Amino acid sequence: MKKTVVLGVSGGIAAFKAAQLTSNLIKKGYDVEVIMTQNATEFITPLTFESLTKHNVMVSTFEKVADRSVKHISIARRADIFVIVPATANVIAKIVHGLADDMLTTTFLAADCPKVICPAMNTGMYENPVTQKNLAAAKALGYELVEPEVGYLACGDTGKGKLADIAHIEECIHRTLETTGLLKGKRVLVTAGPTREALDPVRFISNHSSGKMGYEIARAARDMGADVTLISGPVQLSAPQGVRVVNVVSAQDMFAAVQKEYASCDIIIKAAAVGDYRAQKTEDNKIKKQGEFLEITFVKNPDILAWLGEHRVSNQIICGFAMETEHLLKHATEKLNKKNCDMIVANNLHEQGAGFQGDTNVVTLIQKDHSETLDLMSKYEVGVEILTRLAALSKERGESPC
Numbered sequence: 001m002k003k004t005v006v007l008g009v010s011g012g013i014a015a016f017k018a019a020q021l022t023s024n025l026i027k028k029g030y031d032v033e034v035i036m037t038q039n040a041t042e043f044i045t046p047l048t049f050e051s052l053t054k055h056n057v058m059v060s061t062f063e064k065v066a067d068r069s070v071k072h073i074s075i076a077r078r079a080d081i082f083v084i085v086p087a088t089a090n091v092i093a094k095i096v097h098g099l100a101d102d103m104l105t106t107t108f109l110a111a112d113c114p115k116v117i118c119p120a121m122n123t124g125m126y127e128n129p130v131t132q133k134n135l136a137a138a139k140a141l142g143y144e145l146v147e148p149e150v151g152y153l154a155c156g157d158t159g160k161g162k163l164a165d166i167a168h169i170e171e172c173i174h175r176t177l178e179t180t181g182l183l184k185g186k187r188v189l190v191t192a193g194p195t196r197e198a199l200d201p202v203r204f205i206s207n208h209s210s211g212k213m214g215y216e217i218a219r220a221a222r223d224m225g226a227d228v229t230l231i232s233g234p235v236q237l238s239a240p241q242g243v244r245v246v247n248v249v250s251a252q253d254m255f256a257a258v259q260k261e262y263a264s265c266d267i268i269i270k271a272a273a274v275g276d277y278r279a280q281k282t283e284d285n286k287i288k289k290q291g292e293f294l295e296i297t298f299v300k301n302p303d304i305l306a307w308l309g310e311h312r313v314s315n316q317i318i319c320g321f322a323m324e325t326e327h328l329l330k331h332a333t334e335k336l337n338k339k340n341c342d343m344i345v346a347n348n349l350h351e352q353g354a355g356f357q358g359d360t361n362v363v364t365l366i367q368k369d370h371s372e373t374l375d376l377m378s379k380y381e382v383g384v385e386i387l388t389r390l391a392a393l394s395k396e397r398g399e400s401p402c
Contacts, residue, residue, distance in 0.1 A: 002031040003177055006079040006111065008104045009049075011039025013154040014086040014120040014163040019044060021085055021166050022052045025173070033075055035059075035104045037091065061103045072103060076110035081176055084108070086120035086163050089131050096137040114176045114223060118146045118169055123159030140238045142223065144380065146172050147359075176223070179384055182391050184225035189265040190218045191258065191272035191304070193233030195251045199296065200283040208356045209273035211235035213321075213379050217269055218243050220383035224391075229265070231257045233272055251275045251301035258304055262311075267390050269319045270305050271345075273356075277301060309340030315397045317390050319343040325350060332366050342393055343367050345386060352376075365389060 005025055009018045018034075025032050034049040035058045046057035058071060076082075084091060084104070091105065095117075100106040108115070117138055125131060126148060139145060146169055151162035192214020196204040211232060218230040219240045228243045231254060239245045246261070248254045251274045262268060277298035287294070305320045312318055320341045322332040325348065332346035344366045347354045353376040354362045361382045364373040367389075374385055 002029060003080040004031045004033060004078045005173060006033045006035065006075055006082045006107065008082065008084040008108060009034060009036045009040045009044070010084060010086060010088045010091040010104065011037050011042060012086040012088045012120050013043060015040050015043040017163055017166060018085045019048050019052065021169060022049060024166065024170055026052060033078070035075070035107055037102055037104050058103045061106055072107040073110055076107050076112070079111045079113045081114045081116065081173060082108055082111045083116040083118065083169070083173060085118045085169060087117045089121050089125045092117060092119060092131065092134050092138060096134045096141065114180055115143045116146060116172055116176065117143050118164055119148050120163035121161050122153060122155055123157055123161045126161040136238065140241055142219070142241050144172065144176065147378070175381070175384060179224050179388060181225045183221060183387065186226045186266045186394070187264055188221040188226040188228045189231070189258070189261050189268045190214050190221065190228065191231045191254060191270045192218070193235040194273050195233045195254055195275045196249050197251065197275045197278035198282045199279050200285065200287045202286045205275065207273050207275070209233070210357050211237055212359065213361060213382070214271035215240060216379040217271055217383035217386060220380055220387055224384070224387055229261055231261065231272070251278060255302045255304050255307070258308070262308060263313055265316070266394060267317045267319070268308060269386070270308070271321050273323065274304060275301055305341065306339045312340070315394070317342050317394050319345065319386065319390055322346040324348055328364065329366070329371065332364070336366055336368065343390065
């Protein structure tokens with residue numbers, strides 16, 4: 001049975017590119033229903049999409065239909081995925097605040113399916129704090145964002161705001177449709193972010209981890225149908241909607257939370273950057289500045305990943321992370337074997353596009369019998385790739401991930 005892509009087209013100059021996307025999706029065997037805003041019809045006619053899809057294009061909420069169905073509800077029910085290309089600043093603002101004043105936004109609100117937003121607008125509009133806040137809200141609601149590109153814009157400016165390449169949007173649609181439900185019925189535990197090891201009431205030692213990779217894995221697992229628990233160190237990120245978050249501070253806090261949660265989980269992904277050492281003694285009062293040197297004795301923290309490898313329950317899948325600055329494969333493979341993991345996700349801090357604070361990553365997935373290096377991609381896409389392989393490992397052990 002064909003899967004249905006509902007394509008929302010809003011009023012931006014990039015609307016014409018939605019026609020090419022429609023044609024490509026139909027050639028790949030998808031059924032495409034198009035909904036346009038009134039403004040979008042000023043850039044491209046509904047007839048173009050009707051000729052491609054062989055369906056009527058809906059523009060007005062009050063348009064009469066022959067079968068007397070409530071059209072926005074019937075289309076919403078048929079949708080396997082809802083994609084807005086291009087998504088203007090206006091439409092993005094509407095959908096994240098639940099406004100439903102036309103056919104596109106009404107159907108979007110009614111749809112219960114994966115949703116993809118492809119922003120396209122002037123750089124100033126895109127970078128405006130209001131738009132950025134709305135995009136963050138869309139992400140928190142579980143909508144996938146296909147980031148716009150940097151390039152020459154219709155207004156004559158050069159900057160970020162150009163609609164993402166159509167091939168990239170197609171890949172996103174295909175990946176989402178293929179992975180939705182892959183982890184249905186599974187419980188996934190993810191750890192994310194740094195830990196803080198207190199020295200006194202004022203100071204602590206930590207690391208540069210932003211938590212973005214772990215949070216994106218949690219989002220991806222949720223979108224793939226899993227029941228997700230995210231154990232998070234201190235980060236500046238919004239909790240993903242539909243994910244249970246357990247907030248911790250120190251390595252010992254995280255260890256205790258993992259011990260409490262791990263036994264009932266099918267897949268465990270330890271993406272947190274946990275402090276290896278803590279101060280032997282945490283001072284009750286602020287350490288005063290005295291002399292040229294300060295000596296603090298540190299003691300080793302629990303090795304959470306090693307503990308999980310030793311205490312895994314039947315058929316449990318365990319994945320760890322290894323951030324290295326040299327000898328990536330050697331060190332990551334040693335970690336895989338020493339800590340009894342099924343997979344290690346390794347990345348080099350010096351690799352362009354990888355690292356803590358960015359939204360992209362370049363990783364090598366290491367298993368006992370092989371390894372593979374993925375291309376540069378968003379951290380969400382990396383999360384999907386990791387989870388797809390872990391689901392396959394689970395299936396190989398006799399547990400169907402469906």
